[in-house]
Amino acid sequence: MTIGGMTGFGRAEGALGAWSWAVEARSVNGRNLEVRFRGPPGFEGLERAAREGAQSRFLRGQVTIGVQAKRSDSAGAVKVNIEQLEHYLKAGGPYVATGMVAVPTLDGLLSLKGVIETADAIDDPDAQAAVEAAMATSIGLALDGLAAGRAEEGRSLEGVLNALVARIGDLTGNASALAEGQPVIIKARFEKRLTELAGEAASEERILQEAAAMAVKADVQEELDRLRGHVEAARGLLTTDGGVGRKLDFLTQEFMREANTLCSKSASGALTAVGLDLKATIEQFREQVQNVE
Incomplete structure (x- = not known):
């Protein structure tokens, strides 16, 4: 199982009778699924096929599907629509x-819309329907190619994201080791300050009481526990098939919340440095998560 990306490209070509066409489907990142379609006039059913095909394959991303079709100029007998021509003459x-x-x-009159028609376009609606169905099949093939491209991106992202999650886990472990020295650092700092202010009046008992209270406020065990839990949750999501982008995005916010609190409670430069490194890694993780479906 693997996560999916949101960037990719797919192309398919086809031909039937006098018609030939090419379909291109591409997608970029998006918070929701947005499908845009451009197709040849006269084939109104293609837009529905494109939208339904994209919705059945993707959950998120801006998907653009374009169909370029060409009809052979020599196909079918040419017919002049006299009624349409007379309408233009009367109006002008x-x-x-x-x-x-x-x-x-x-030549100007003959170039007006609807004046020149081909016999098979007029007399054979079944042929038109068959061409449209064949084009719809090509749309499906192009979307399959796009899905394959997005899956390939997902496989690449999976390795990057797993490495970043491992890094976050390692930094959390480093922070946990440094946090054990917080009470001693806080006590020494408070004792020095109180001695400077009160001199010999500063009792050991008061120093211990005040330092203990400050150590409780500076305790980061809860933040570290939540960071560990978030690391395990991220690892689980990265082994889940399907759209997990939104969940990973939310998890990134929770990662950053705990890292910010860790930095604000830090009593040592070493712990602060680890916290800042942690925040930088989480930001890298967030940027990559934006590519996950």
């Missing part, structure tokens, strides 16, 4: 009569 007649526009030329 008053403008020609007043001199507002020039008299239309034959």
